[in-house]
Amino acid sequence: MSCLDKGFLILMVTRGFFKGRRLRSSLLLERYAKLWPDGLIGPYSLGFVRFLKRLRLEGKPVDLQDLLLRLTFDNICGLAFGKDPQTLAPGLPDNTFSSAFDRATEASLQRFILPEVVWKLKKCLGLGMEVSLSRSLVQLDKYMSDIINTRKLELMSQQKDGNPHDDLLSRFMKKKESYTDKFLQHVALNFILAGRDTSSVALSWFFWLVIQNPVVEQKILQEISTVLVETRGSDTSSWLEEPLAFEEVDRLTYLKAALSETLRLYPSVPEDSKHVVVDDVLPDGTFVPAGSSITYSIYSAGRMKSTWGEDCLEFKPERWLTLDGKKFVMHEQYKFVAFNAGPRICLGKDLAYLQMKSVAAAVLLRHRLTVAPGHKVEQKMSLTLFMKDGLKVDLHPRDLTPFVNSVNEVQLIQILNGDKDECS
Numbered sequence: 001m002s003c004l005d006k007g008f009l010i011l012m013v014t015r016g017f018f019k020g021r022r023l024r025s026s027l028l029l030e031r032y033a034k035l036w037p038d039g040l041i042g043p044y045s046l047g048f049v050r051f052l053k054r055l056r057l058e059g060k061p062v063d064l065q066d067l068l069l070r071l072t073f074d075n076i077c078g079l080a081f082g083k084d085p086q087t088l089a090p091g092l093p094d095n096t097f098s099s100a101f102d103r104a105t106e107a108s109l110q111r112f113i114l115p116e117v118v119w120k121l122k123k124c125l126g127l128g129m130e131v132s133l134s135r136s137l138v139q140l141d142k143y144m145s146d147i148i149n150t151r152k153l154e155l156m157s158q159q160k161d162g163n164p165h166d167d168l169l170s171r172f173m174k175k176k177e178s179y180t181d182k183f184l185q186h187v188a189l190n191f192i193l194a195g196r197d198t199s200s201v202a203l204s205w206f207f208w209l210v211i212q213n214p215v216v217e218q219k220i221l222q223e224i225s226t227v228l229v230e231t232r233g234s235d236t237s238s239w240l241e242e243p244l245a246f247e248e249v250d251r252l253t254y255l256k257a258a259l260s261e262t263l264r265l266y267p268s269v270p271e272d273s274k275h276v277v278v279d280d281v282l283p284d285g286t287f288v289p290a291g292s293s294i295t296y297s298i299y300s301a302g303r304m305k306s307t308w309g310e311d312c313l314e315f316k317p318e319r320w321l322t323l324d325g326k327k328f329v330m331h332e333q334y335k336f337v338a339f340n341a342g343p344r345i346c347l348g349k350d351l352a353y354l355q356m357k358s359v360a361a362a363v364l365l366r367h368r369l370t371v372a373p374g375h376k377v378e379q380k381m382s383l384t385l386f387m388k389d390g391l392k393v394d395l396h397p398r399d400l401t402p403f404v405n406s407v408n409e410v411q412l413i414q415i416l417n418g419d420k421d422e423c424s
């Protein structure tokens with residue numbers, strides 16, 4: 001197995017770095033909250049909805065899953081190495097890095113499915129998907145090497161003219177420790193692998209569930225409208241000019257509940273494997289010898305009656321809220337395992353919520369979605385829970401008037417009630 005090969009199949013290097021330096025998710029969130037105004041998440045969401053509007057005017061159905069994958073790919077490449085490959089552009093261009101990335105992920109799945117001896121033999125003989133994996137890894141290697149070399153030159157000239165780069169790669173390269181190019185490649189690649197497909201497929205399932213559950217959709221829009229009337233006033237044109245600010249997104253509790261409920265039912269990583277390093281015993285008494293592998297189903301864990309109750313198959317964001325519906329309640333990490341749990345819990349969890357909330361709010365504020373006639377949504381057998389044939393939707397303009405009116409009515413009632421309380 002080549003170095004890049006290893007890096008692609010496991011998130012080991014990224015983990016080592018983040019853990020070793022205690023760069024935990026709270027720190028990541030803090031950093032990205034700071035990066036938010038600099039334009040790394042909000043403007044991407046705004047660009048996305050403007051792109052959707054252009055497609056809406058063409059009047060044809062769009063594959064939302066494909067568009068979201070392009071969006072998160074551009075976004076994560078911007079965060080990882082400060083280069084937006086602009087795959088979300090008119091004509092939806094192919095991108096060598098993105099296609100090589102997809103082929104490598106697909107081919108890697110074969111290694112999980114086939115016995116080790118079979119895929120190793122195929123690799124030696126240059127057969128099947130192993131050929132495509134090797135070719136894709138060479139392409140990824142070249143793409144990443146070019147970026148690293150260019151960045152080295154840029155950082156050298158930056159020292160003279162002071163032009164700042166603040167992406168993940170630059171942060172590593174500016175550190176006193178000198179990392180090898182291979183290490184830097186692994187870090188950037190693993191970051192993209194971890195953060196790209198996961199957020200976009202979660203959003204695809206979220207939009208699909210919202211289309212099936214109009215009451216949930218109404219509640220999400222009501223919440224966004226309540227926040228925006230407060231922060232920007234009742235003129236909805238001011239809601240659409242600028243992306244939502246970090247503080248506005250942060251207040252969207254019901255939306256966070258709906259996204260968590262989506263991940264419970266449709267976890268982006270449907271199953272996860274662990275390698276046993278030393279002999280151990282599971283809580284139920286099962287002995288697991290060193291050297292064995294354990295795969296657990298995150299998908300099933302989110303649908304168990306014993307854990308989630310009789311209504312476990314229903315989409316109910318309310319199960320993530322306090323009884324008065326005002327506060328978000330995160331379930332215990334070993335109960336809700338969509339982000340894994342324990343020392344290897346997802347480090348991008350908070351960033352993922354920020355990104356998904358920003359995109360979801362931006363889309364729902366401007367567009368009403370319906371599934372394109374005849375389109376069937378099915379799961380794809382893959383390391384990530386993709387929709388097999390994408391999510392084909394028709395886009396319609398959103399009328400925000402009923403929501404503004406409703407927020408104003410509620411506020412009026414509250415004022416009247418407040419007056420009443422004062423009189424009594």
Ligand code: HEM
Binds near residue numbers: 014018337
């Ligand atoms: C909905 C979105 C996401 C989901 C469902 C998700 C889920 C997961 C899961 C299940 C793991 C554990 C994998 C394992 O056991 O090896 C993981 C690990 C990880 N994720 Fe995420 N992830 C998401 C978004 C992100 C984002 C946006 C980033 C960063 C840009 C990210 C960065 C990481 C990293 C660095 C790890 C490795 C942590 C470690 O091994 O210590 N994730 N994620």
